[in-house]
Structures are given as C-alpha cells and as structure tokens.
Amino acid sequence: MNSITRNIAFLAILFLFGCTKDDFTWNVKKLPCLITFYNSSEDFFTQVSMAGMTNNTLGTGPNNFYKDKIIKVKKGQAYDLLVNFQTTSPAVGVYAYFDWNGDGDFLDSDESVLISSNINFTNVTKSITVPSNAVKGEYYARFIVRAGSTISSDPCFENDSYGEVEDYPLVIE
Amino acid sequence: MAKCLLLVLLFFVSIAYGQEYPSANMARWEYGSDGYSLKSFKIDIQNNSPYLIKEIKMRVWVYDDEGEYYEHNKIQTFKVNIQGYELGKTPAIALSNRRILRYYRSFEGMSWGSEILDVKFYKTPQQIAEEREEQERARLEALRLEQEEIEQERIRQAQIELERKIELTHSKALEFYRNNKLYEAQNYFKEVLKLDPNHVDANQKSNEIARFFSIRSGAGYVYREENSNSLNNLKREITNLLNNEINDTPEGSYQFKVSIQFDTNGINNSRIEGVGNEVVLKKISNILTSGTLSPSKKFSYYVNSHDSFTIDANWNSSEEHVVSDGKGINGLDKYFKINPSDFKDYINAQSYKYGKFNFDVKSKVLKIDGNQQADKDIRLIDYKLNAGPQYAFCSLVLPGWGASKVSSGQNGYLTGFAYLLSLSMAGVTKVLEKIDYKSYQEAQSQSVASEAYDAVNADRKLFMVCIGAVGLAYVYDFSWSLVKGFSNIKKSAYYRKKLKDSPIDVKLSKF
Structure with missing residues (x-):
C-alpha cells in the first residue's frame, strides 16, 4: 500500500512540477569540472566518433558541451573511438575521459585514456572497452586537446593557453 | 393622714354614685395683706358628672398638727357654677386672724379637710328630654328584641317541623325509588318538592323518573349517556384493532359507521356499515358482539338504547433520507423539514451517529366519533456508513x-x-x-x-x-x-446487525 502511495505521490508531483526520476536523487548530478583554454583557434578537434555518435567540428570554442550528441554504450562491450584533431604546436596531448562509475569526475583509474601525444598522429582510432562494473546511467565523456608546453592528463587542469575541450553525454546501458 | 382618709372616703362615695359625685381636690390658701396671715382659702371641686353643679353643701375644717386644734370647722353651703367635668372653686372661706399665731407655732403648717354632704345638679330641658328619649328607646329596643326572639323561636320550630316532614316524605319516596316503584316514588318526590322546591335529590330523581317515562315511551336512550364506559371500551378495542392493522400494513384506509342498538329485552342489535375488508369486518363484528357492550338498564329493567359513530382511519408510508456527517444531521424530505428533532434526537442518542439513514415514516390519522388523532411511526429501515x-x-x-x-x-x-x-x-x-x-x-x-x-x-x-x-x-x-x-x-455494526432482523423502532405511537 505504501508503494502505491509513493507512486501516486510521485505522479502527483510529476504532474505538478514536470519532474523526472533524476529529480528525486539526494544530490544533483555533477557536471564535469569546468576548464577552458585561452586560444582554440589552432589546436582543436575536427571529429569525434564513438558508438554511433559522430561529431564533426571546426574548433568552435575552447569549451564545448554537445548535449545532443549522446554516446550510448553498454557495459563490458568495446567500441572504436575515432578522433581527428589538428595542431600547430610542437607538443600535444590528446585525452579521452569517461565517467564510468557516475561519480561526477574522471579521476578513477580507468576513466582517463591517452589518445595521442604525437603531433603527426592526428587521426587516431582507439578501442575503448566499457568496464563491466560501470554504473548504468547518464554521465559525461570528455575529450581534450592540449598543446604547448604542458600536456597534463588532468581532466580539470586549465592552466594551458592552447587547446580545446569537448564534453558529451555518456549513456551507459 | 386625715386628709388621706377623707380622700379614700370620697373615692368610695364616688364609686357609690357611679363616678359622678363631685370630689374636693385641694385647697388654695390666700394670705392677708401683711403677707403672713392666712386670710381665707378656697377648695377646688371636681365635677365628675356631665351636669352643672349649682350648689354644694360640705363640712370644711382646718387644723394643725398639735392637739387637732380646730380653728375652723363648719358645715357650709356654697353657691357654685361648675360645668360638667370641670374643676371649680368654692367661694372664699374666711379665717380669723388668730390663725396667724397658730401658724407660727407649728412646724408642719396647716392642714385642711372637707366632706361633701350634698350636691345640687342642674339639668337643661334638652338634657332631660334626651334622657327620657334614651330611656324610651332602650325600652322599645328591649321589647323589640324580646319579640324578635319569640318570632325566631316560632320560625325555628316551624322549620324543624317542615324539615321533619320533608325528611319523612323523602324517605318514603326513596324507599319506593329503591324498590323501582317509580309512580309511587314520583308522587312522593313531588310532595317533597312542594315542601321544598329546591330539594336537590328530589329534583334529580323526579326528573330522572319523568325522563325515564318519557324516553321509554319515545325514542329510547342514547347509549353513550347511559353506558359511557362500555362505549369507551368499544372504541378502545376498535382502536387497538386499527392500531394492529396500521402497524401491519404500509398504507391503507377505513371508513365505516358503527351503529349501536339494544332493545327492551337487552338484545344487542348493533352493526357495522361500510367495511369492505371481510377480515376486518369480522373482527369488528366480534368486538361488537363479544360482550364489550353492556345492555342499557334503568331501574333494573332493560331499556331500548341506540347510538352511532363513524370511524375514519387512513395511513401511508414514506421514506426519509437523513445524512449525518460533519455538517450535522440533514435531510431533504418533507417530515424532516417539519420536525427534524424526531430524527436528530434518535441519531444523537446513538453511540455512533454518522452515516446515511433511511427511515420509514408512517403517517396515520384516526378520526373516531369526531375526535381526530394524528401521529407518526418512525422506523429505521436502512443504514449506510458514510465514513468507511x-x-x-x-x-x-x-x-x-x-x-x-x-x-x-x-x-x-x-x-x-x-x-x-x-x-x-x-x-x-x-x-x-x-x-x-x-x-x-x-x-x-x-x-x-x-x-x-x-x-x-x-x-x-x-x-x-x-x-x-x-x-x-x-x-x-x-x-x-x-x-x-x-x-x-x-x-456502526449494530445498525446492520439489528436491521438484518427487522427495522429499528425509532418512534412508535398508538392511538
């Protein structure tokens, strides 16, 4: 009976406020940490493609969130990640980050993947395996091109002047 | 001391004369021109009568306290003019000059004494006439009282005689009356009424006998006047029968006439008119002939009597829906609007008073022999809980x-x-x-x-x-x-439990 009451109460609130299930979690889902670059005009992604999602871009800004480009993956399966970028810098560090456990960061051991650190390899395909212990849900994936003197793998490091970050919704099923 | 004795004597004299004899109250000494010698004295006479005292004869003496030395001791007659109940003085009684010397030898002073020997009263002609008139009036009054007493005694004796005669005649009349010898009784009652036209019992019984003769030879007696108890019992039994009929059926009506008829043999010829229902007709006929009605009897004889009355009964039922909730006890049907307390009182008296109540209200009217009664029976026939x-x-x-x-x-x-x-x-x-x-x-x-x-x-x-x-x-x-x-x-279970067996009586009435 209590479950019926809860469901009816939930429906009432849904009806009243247009809420979703996510509105009834104790904490709001965290967005990825905010980083930006001073200049993205020379070092940027031109394409990111994974699990059926392809995004062709031309460096539209140092910080981009493509909320409609959703990367949908399933636990335990491997997907090819295709990344195209351009750079004019002598050193580059291209990284991909996946919040597999949905804790709002990319700090866990298997959540950070180096795509390329060679300026001559600007078209890279990498196999990404979704961990079997990944948590189902809607999270984020981040792709960063860093150019210049520092090519840190820190997904939140924003002290660089050149580069681009692209964020995508990541749905783990 | 002597003066006191004299006063006592005068007191008794005054009693003897009926308080009307004058008395001497005191003396007034008058001094001579030297201021020391007692020249004369005057005695105050109290006239204790309504009449004027014209002359008074009295002995007057003067003495001192040593050796009863009398300087003055004379019988004198004074002309006075003392009005009725007035204080008056005698003329001056002269004393010799020697009294002066005696006065100075005495330490106690001088005393005096007096004795009234005779009095001449004077009455006016009017007083005399009034006295005579009063005496005559008293005499006539005494005579009148005496004659009146004689007359009253004569009347009393005559009254006693009359009462004795009335009593005797009345006793004879009653004896015949009790033995149902009505002609003889009537004659004696009339005799009593000649002696005392206001004799209550004689009047009543004489009229009764006269009425009996008149009715017996005419239309007969009205049953209700002779057998009111029987008639009331009949009405009660018919009413009870109708109460049962009303109770057993939701609606219906009866209009019929009950005719009561007894003949001089005491035979009951009563009947009912207008009852279509055979069962009810039989029941009422049984009541009529079952002995509820007693034959009319007068002076130990059956007499013919008759009477009739009509009965009009109708009843119908309707449902009243009453809701009891937080807004109170409310109903929309007509009887609730007329008398809501019938329903509210019942509901409020229950341990659980909320719900939808469906009452059956039977409205019934009974008019029997012109007396109309109307009442309602209320029963709870259905209940639904409105707070389940x-x-x-x-x-x-x-x-x-x-x-x-x-x-x-x-x-x-x-x-x-x-x-x-x-x-x-x-x-x-x-x-x-x-x-x-x-x-x-x-x-x-x-x-x-x-x-x-x-x-x-x-x-x-x-x-x-x-x-x-x-x-x-x-x-x-x-x-x-x-x-x-x-x-x-x-x-609220008890509502349903009771209603499962039968409707719950809320307010029942019987005619």
Missing part, C-alpha cells in the same frame, strides 16, 4: 480529505494544510533549484560552479524534504483513514 475505509482513497487525491471523510469532518484539516504547504514549498524549491542549476551550468569558473552546485544541492535537499513531507502526509492520512474507516465499520 474506502474513503481512505480520497487521501490519495488530497491528504486530509479521507481523514475528514472518515472522521465526519472532525479531522484531516491539519494534514491537508501540511500537505498543501509542503507541496507548495516543494514547488518553490524546485523552481529555485532549476534557477540555481542554470547558474551552475552557465558558470564560467570552477569556483562559481562549485558555489552554484552547493546552492542547487541545498535546493534539491529542501525539495526532497518537502516531498518527503508530502509523501508522509499521503502515507499518514491514508493509513489513518483506513484504520479509522474500519473502526467506523465496527462501531
């Missing part, structure tokens, strides 16, 4: 509603208020959360984003608390309403 556990589901629509339903308006308002308040706060916090979340999304630095995130989370938590309160209101109100609803079922 099903109303708990109202709480799922709006918490508090179900509690209000099952408690008949006594509870639920606080829960409803808490629910609406929590829901409103949830809405407000949700709007705030969305605003803060937008700020979070649009933050241009991590520190601003972190602050916005904290704000969003605070909004979210408050929202969750409010939603929790909303949910709690749902759960609490639903559970409470459910329990209360089942409790109400239990409390």
Whole structure:
C-alpha cells in the first residue's frame, strides 16, 4: 500500500512540477569540472566518433558541451573511438575521459585514456572497452586537446593557453 | 393622714354614685395683706358628672398638727357654677386672724379637710328630654328584641317541623325509588318538592323518573349517556384493532359507521356499515358482539338504547433520507423539514451517529366519533456508513480529505494544510533549484560552479524534504483513514446487525 502511495505521490508531483526520476536523487548530478583554454583557434578537434555518435567540428570554442550528441554504450562491450584533431604546436596531448562509475569526475583509474601525444598522429582510432562494473546511467565523456608546453592528463587542469575541450553525454546501458 | 382618709372616703362615695359625685381636690390658701396671715382659702371641686353643679353643701375644717386644734370647722353651703367635668372653686372661706399665731407655732403648717354632704345638679330641658328619649328607646329596643326572639323561636320550630316532614316524605319516596316503584316514588318526590322546591335529590330523581317515562315511551336512550364506559371500551378495542392493522400494513384506509342498538329485552342489535375488508369486518363484528357492550338498564329493567359513530382511519408510508456527517444531521424530505428533532434526537442518542439513514415514516390519522388523532411511526429501515475505509482513497487525491471523510469532518484539516504547504514549498524549491542549476551550468569558473552546485544541492535537499513531507502526509492520512474507516465499520455494526432482523423502532405511537 505504501508503494502505491509513493507512486501516486510521485505522479502527483510529476504532474505538478514536470519532474523526472533524476529529480528525486539526494544530490544533483555533477557536471564535469569546468576548464577552458585561452586560444582554440589552432589546436582543436575536427571529429569525434564513438558508438554511433559522430561529431564533426571546426574548433568552435575552447569549451564545448554537445548535449545532443549522446554516446550510448553498454557495459563490458568495446567500441572504436575515432578522433581527428589538428595542431600547430610542437607538443600535444590528446585525452579521452569517461565517467564510468557516475561519480561526477574522471579521476578513477580507468576513466582517463591517452589518445595521442604525437603531433603527426592526428587521426587516431582507439578501442575503448566499457568496464563491466560501470554504473548504468547518464554521465559525461570528455575529450581534450592540449598543446604547448604542458600536456597534463588532468581532466580539470586549465592552466594551458592552447587547446580545446569537448564534453558529451555518456549513456551507459 | 386625715386628709388621706377623707380622700379614700370620697373615692368610695364616688364609686357609690357611679363616678359622678363631685370630689374636693385641694385647697388654695390666700394670705392677708401683711403677707403672713392666712386670710381665707378656697377648695377646688371636681365635677365628675356631665351636669352643672349649682350648689354644694360640705363640712370644711382646718387644723394643725398639735392637739387637732380646730380653728375652723363648719358645715357650709356654697353657691357654685361648675360645668360638667370641670374643676371649680368654692367661694372664699374666711379665717380669723388668730390663725396667724397658730401658724407660727407649728412646724408642719396647716392642714385642711372637707366632706361633701350634698350636691345640687342642674339639668337643661334638652338634657332631660334626651334622657327620657334614651330611656324610651332602650325600652322599645328591649321589647323589640324580646319579640324578635319569640318570632325566631316560632320560625325555628316551624322549620324543624317542615324539615321533619320533608325528611319523612323523602324517605318514603326513596324507599319506593329503591324498590323501582317509580309512580309511587314520583308522587312522593313531588310532595317533597312542594315542601321544598329546591330539594336537590328530589329534583334529580323526579326528573330522572319523568325522563325515564318519557324516553321509554319515545325514542329510547342514547347509549353513550347511559353506558359511557362500555362505549369507551368499544372504541378502545376498535382502536387497538386499527392500531394492529396500521402497524401491519404500509398504507391503507377505513371508513365505516358503527351503529349501536339494544332493545327492551337487552338484545344487542348493533352493526357495522361500510367495511369492505371481510377480515376486518369480522373482527369488528366480534368486538361488537363479544360482550364489550353492556345492555342499557334503568331501574333494573332493560331499556331500548341506540347510538352511532363513524370511524375514519387512513395511513401511508414514506421514506426519509437523513445524512449525518460533519455538517450535522440533514435531510431533504418533507417530515424532516417539519420536525427534524424526531430524527436528530434518535441519531444523537446513538453511540455512533454518522452515516446515511433511511427511515420509514408512517403517517396515520384516526378520526373516531369526531375526535381526530394524528401521529407518526418512525422506523429505521436502512443504514449506510458514510465514513468507511474506502474513503481512505480520497487521501490519495488530497491528504486530509479521507481523514475528514472518515472522521465526519472532525479531522484531516491539519494534514491537508501540511500537505498543501509542503507541496507548495516543494514547488518553490524546485523552481529555485532549476534557477540555481542554470547558474551552475552557465558558470564560467570552477569556483562559481562549485558555489552554484552547493546552492542547487541545498535546493534539491529542501525539495526532497518537502516531498518527503508530502509523501508522509499521503502515507499518514491514508493509513489513518483506513484504520479509522474500519473502526467506523465496527462501531456502526449494530445498525446492520439489528436491521438484518427487522427495522429499528425509532418512534412508535398508538392511538
């Protein structure tokens, strides 16, 4: 009976406020940490493609969130990640980050993947395996091109002047 | 001392003369021109009568306290003019000059004494005439009283004689009356009435006998005047029969006439007219002939008597729907509007007083021999609980509603208020959360984003608390309403239990 009451109460609130299930979690889902670059005009992604999602871009800004480009993956399966970028810098560090456990960061051991650190390899395909212990849900994936003197793998490091970050919704099923 | 003795003597004399004899009160000494010698003295005479004293004869003496030395001791007659009941003085009584010397030798002074020997009264002609008239009046009054006493005694004796004669005649009349020898009794009663036209018993019985002769040779007696108890018993039995008929059937009507007829042999020829129902006709006929009606008898003889009366009875039933809830006890049907207390009193007297009550109201009118009675029988024929556990589901629509339903308006308002308040706060916090979340999304630095995130989370938590309160209101109100609803079922069970056997009598009346 209590479950019926809860469901009816939930429906009432849904009806009243247009809420979703996510509105009834104790904490709001965290967005990825905010980083930006001073200049993205020379070092940027031109394409990111994974699990059926392809995004062709031309460096539209140092910080981009493509909320409609959703990367949908399933636990335990491997997907090819295709990344195209351009750079004019002598050193580059291209990284991909996946919040597999949905804790709002990319700090866990298997959540950070180096795509390329060679300026001559600007078209890279990498196999990404979704961990079997990944948590189902809607999270984020981040792709960063860093150019210049520092090519840190820190997904939140924003002290660089050149580069681009692209964020995508990541749905783990 | 001597003066005192004299006064006592005068006192007795005055009594002897009926308080009308004059008395000498005191003497007034008059001194000579030298201021020392006693020249004369005057005695005050009190006239104790209504008549004028013209002359008084008295002995007057003067003495001192040594050797009763009498200087003056004479019988004198004085002409006076003392009005009735007035104090007057005798003329001056002269004393010799030697009294002066004696006066100085004495330490006690001088005393005096007097004795009234004779008095001449003077009466006016009017006084004399009045006295004679008074005497004559007294004499005539005494004579009148004496004659009156003689006359009264004569009348008393005559009255005694008359009463004795009336009593004797009346006794004879009663003896014949008791033996039903009415002609002889009537003659004696008339004799009594000649002697005393106001004799109550003779008047009553004489009229009774005259009426008996008249009625016997005419239309006969009216039954109700001779056998009122029997007639009342008959009406009572018919009324009881109709009460049963009314009780057993929801509606109906009877109009019929009962004719009572007894002949001089005491045979009951009474009948009923107008009853179509054979069963009822038989029942009433049985009552008529079962001995309820006694034949009319006068002076030990059956007499013919007759009477009739009509009976008009009709009754019908209707349903009254009454709802008892938090708004009170209300009904829309006609009898509830006329007399709601009939229903309210019953419901209020019950241990559980809420629900939908369906009453059967039987309205009945009985007119018997011109006397109309109207009344109502009220029975509870159906009951539905309007605060059962099903109303708990109202709480799922709006918490508090179900509690209000099952408690008949006594509870639920606080829960409803808490629910609406929590829901409103949830809405407000949700709007705030969305605003803060937008700020979070649009933050241009991590520190601003972190602050916005904290704000969003605070909004979210408050929202969750409010939603929790909303949910709690749902759960609490639903559970409470459910329990209360089942409790109400239990409390109101006796209605259903009783109604399963028969309608519940609320207000019953019998004609």
